[in-house]
Amino acid sequence: MDTLSDPHLMDVRESKTRRFAVIGAGAAGLCIAKYLIQNGFEDVTVFEIGTQIGGLWCYRNDSQRSAAYRTLHINTARNVTNFSDFKFDETVQLFPNHWDMHRYLVAYAEHFDVSRRIRFNSRVADVRPTERYRSDAPEWQVTLENGHVEVFDRVIVASGHLSVPLHVPEFRNNFTGQYLHSHDYREPEPFVGKKICVVGVGNSACDIASDICVLSPLTVMVARSGVMIAPKLIFGRPFTDVTMKLYKPWVPDRLRRWIIKTLVHILHGRMSDFGFKPLTQRAHPTTSAVLIQHVAYRRIIVKQGIEKIEGKRIFFSDGSSDEFDVMIAATGYLIDLPFISSSIVPIENNAVDLYKRICPPDWKGLYFVGMLNSTAHSLNMIFEYQSRWICAVEKGQANLPSADEMRSDIEAKKQYIRMYFKDSPRHTIEEESLLYLKDLDRRIKTASKRPTAVN
Numbered sequence: 001m002d003t004l005s006d007p008h009l010m011d012v013r014e015s016k017t018r019r020f021a022v023i024g025a026g027a028a029g030l031c032i033a034k035y036l037i038q039n040g041f042e043d044v045t046v047f048e049i050g051t052q053i054g055g056l057w058c059y060r061n062d063s064q065r066s067a068a069y070r071t072l073h074i075n076t077a078r079n080v081t082n083f084s085d086f087k088f089d090e091t092v093q094l095f096p097n098h099w100d101m102h103r104y105l106v107a108y109a110e111h112f113d114v115s116r117r118i119r120f121n122s123r124v125a126d127v128r129p130t131e132r133y134r135s136d137a138p139e140w141q142v143t144l145e146n147g148h149v150e151v152f153d154r155v156i157v158a159s160g161h162l163s164v165p166l167h168v169p170e171f172r173n174n175f176t177g178q179y180l181h182s183h184d185y186r187e188p189e190p191f192v193g194k195k196i197c198v199v200g201v202g203n204s205a206c207d208i209a210s211d212i213c214v215l216s217p218l219t220v221m222v223a224r225s226g227v228m229i230a231p232k233l234i235f236g237r238p239f240t241d242v243t244m245k246l247y248k249p250w251v252p253d254r255l256r257r258w259i260i261k262t263l264v265h266i267l268h269g270r271m272s273d274f275g276f277k278p279l280t281q282r283a284h285p286t287t288s289a290v291l292i293q294h295v296a297y298r299r300i301i302v303k304q305g306i307e308k309i310e311g312k313r314i315f316f317s318d319g320s321s322d323e324f325d326v327m328i329a330a331t332g333y334l335i336d337l338p339f340i341s342s343s344i345v346p347i348e349n350n351a352v353d354l355y356k357r358i359c360p361p362d363w364k365g366l367y368f369v370g371m372l373n374s375t376a377h378s379l380n381m382i383f384e385y386q387s388r389w390i391c392a393v394e395k396g397q398a399n400l401p402s403a404d405e406m407r408s409d410i411e412a413k414k415q416y417i418r419m420y421f422k423d424s425p426r427h428t429i430e431e432e433s434l435l436y437l438k439d440l441d442r443r444i445k446t447a448s449k450r451p452t453a454v455n
Contacts, residue, residue: 139153175312201222335371
């Protein structure tokens with residue numbers, strides 16, 4: 001067979017000249033850049049808003065987008081957090097902290113030749129289709145804050161969704177003591193001797209409350225939602241070493257959930273015994289190595305809601321009240337895409353309508369990596385799956401469905417979220433990771449255009 005006359009191979013060869021813009025040099029941006037390079041797409045430019053690689057894992061990142069606090073550790077163990085082809089050094093602790101993660105990502109970028117493609121201090125101000133844009137030949141204009149304009153064939157947004165704090169107005173406006181969002185918390189020393197109210201029951205809330213409770217005469221955690229707080233270790237091993245063995249296609253979902261719930265109950269007891277509401281719907285996983293012990297020792301007092309706030313006095317739903325010096329709102333984040341018009345990618349109810357969390361249905365050549373939360377698997381693993389999926393589409397190994405089919409798939413996902421998950425801003429982009437990864441793999445296999453041509 002004459003491969004030069006094969007139109008499929010011609011398309012693949014021509015695709016190698018495409019120009020790719022990646023927005024963000026965090027874990028997601030580095031991952032997709034690496035996969036593009038490995039798949040033969042050499043013209044890759046990564047735009048980074050600050051001067052550092054690593055995104056949210058760079059402590060005190062001058063991008064001002066990182067919420068990393070001094071004691072932050074990753075929630076998944078080292079062996080399930082690393083990328084598949086670049087392992088952590090064996091000297092790294094079981095649960096890497098932000099310094100470990102930052103060093104790891106810097107090394108990853110250097111190892112896979114991504115570093116030289118990063119343009120630092122390059123804030124993207126605008127992304128829009130050029131006047132020559134066609135769905136069969138997309139072309140995108142990227143404008144930087146300094147006015148510099150470049151044209152790319154593809155744009156991949158990997159800027160994250162944990163940089164714009166979600167403030168609850170009645171907390172922020174009614175409380176007259178010191179108020180801050182967890183995004184701005186860095187270390188406990190400024191709060192020594194102060195009475196602290198932490199609002200939230202997610203991972204950041206658990207970490208911050210545990211951080212400051214030994215230095216505070218009173219630390220209250222307001223857990224407005226039900227929760228199941230999993231431990232970090234079981235029998236001296238990471239809890240995720242056990243739970244990830246259950247995330248197999250042949251393990252029924254109901255059985256998996258029952259086993260995990262039973263293990264948490266054995267290790268931590270009933271959440272209601274510590275003042276938390278029971279978990280009645282699915283939720284983003286919460287883990288903590290020490291929070292339950294702090295609650296048991298009454299270093300942290302759990303309340304289930306706030307009735308009203310008058311000055312520094314907070315009235316709780318159980319009828320009690322107290323005055324507090326500081327309120328720390330661990331109330332989540334808003335999805336923010338300031339450089340893309342809402343006519344291209346609308347954001348409604350803190351959700352973005354993306355097919356498979358990657359593609360806007362009506363625009364070709366625009367992708368997203370990392371615009372999701374995961375119920376189980378590490379985000380780095382999910383970034384890899386998304387990157388492989390994008391590369392398969394770009395190499396012509398898989399086709400995207402029609403815009404109508406993509407919209408139907410998006411609506412089905414929304415219905416699934418409404419049916420099973422708590423109604424909260426963070427769960428609009430939640431993914432059952434086992435199902436999600438399996439689906440991405442299946443889509444590539446079933447949408448394959450044709451077998452690879454041979455001579």
